[in-house]
Amino acid sequence: MAAERADDGVGEAADTNRRARTPVTGTASEAPDGEDAAGADAKAAVAVDPKVAAAVAAAEAAGPQHGETVRVDSWIWSVRLVKTRSAGATACKGGHVRVNGDRVKPAHSLRVGDEVRLVHEGRERIVVVKRLIRKRVGAPVAVQCYVDNSPPPPPREAVAPAGIRDRGTGRPTKRDRRDMERLRGAGGRPGGH
Numbered sequence: 001m002a003a004e005r006a007d008d009g010v011g012e013a014a015d016t017n018r019r020a021r022t023p024v025t026g027t028a029s030e031a032p033d034g035e036d037a038a039g040a041d042a043k044a045a046v047a048v049d050p051k052v053a054a055a056v057a058a059a060e061a062a063g064p065q066h067g068e069t070v071r072v073d074s075w076i077w078s079v080r081l082v083k084t085r086s087a088g089a090t091a092c093k094g095g096h097v098r099v100n101g102d103r104v105k106p107a108h109s110l111r112v113g114d115e116v117r118l119v120h121e122g123r124e125r126i127v128v129v130k131r132l133i134r135k136r137v138g139a140p141v142a143v144q145c146y147v148d149n150s151p152p153p154p155p156r157e158a159v160a161p162a163g164i165r166d167r168g169t170g171r172p173t174k175r176d177r178r179d180m181e182r183l184r185g186a187g188g189r190p191g192g193h
């Protein structure tokens with residue numbers, strides 16, 4: 001019975017479907033082992049981390065086909081440069097997103113190789129598009145969709161927290177409260193009494 005299943009071509013059809021779903025990134029030249037170049041590239045990606053490679057494959061399958069484009073607001077949300085798509089659209093409308101040096105509207109079409117500059121939360125992010133995706137993906141997959149040329153973030157200032165009291169010290173006295181207000185910058189009484 002198992003021999004009949006192997007001969008009925010179901011296995012070949014499944015193999016053909018698997019090849020049809022594999023994204024073609026290069027030419028259809030034959031690799032030395034008889035597989036095409038896309039299959040060899042997919043195997044190289046799987047060798048890095050199987051979970052990340054599977055997520056990348058799923059993102060590519062859900063993404064645009066060859067020659068299609070993606071909206072800039074959708075892409076910056078998909079690769080986790082902004083938290084929401086509406087925040088991406090708002091950034092575009094406010095002139096905080098530039099593609100190849102030009103301010104763009106949210107519906108601007110991105111292509112592979114475009115340079116996207118985004119000013120977000122006081123920091124400029126400069127990324128070059130490597131892969132177009134439409135759906136939001138996890139952080140390990142998102143970083144594979146662009147080349148980050150951003151300057152390093154400014155160092156965080158080591159500021160001692162003002163007005164933090166130790167547990168179990170009880171309720172602050174009037175003097176303690178005034179000292180905490182002075183440290184926090186909250187305006188107490190001008191006379192200080």
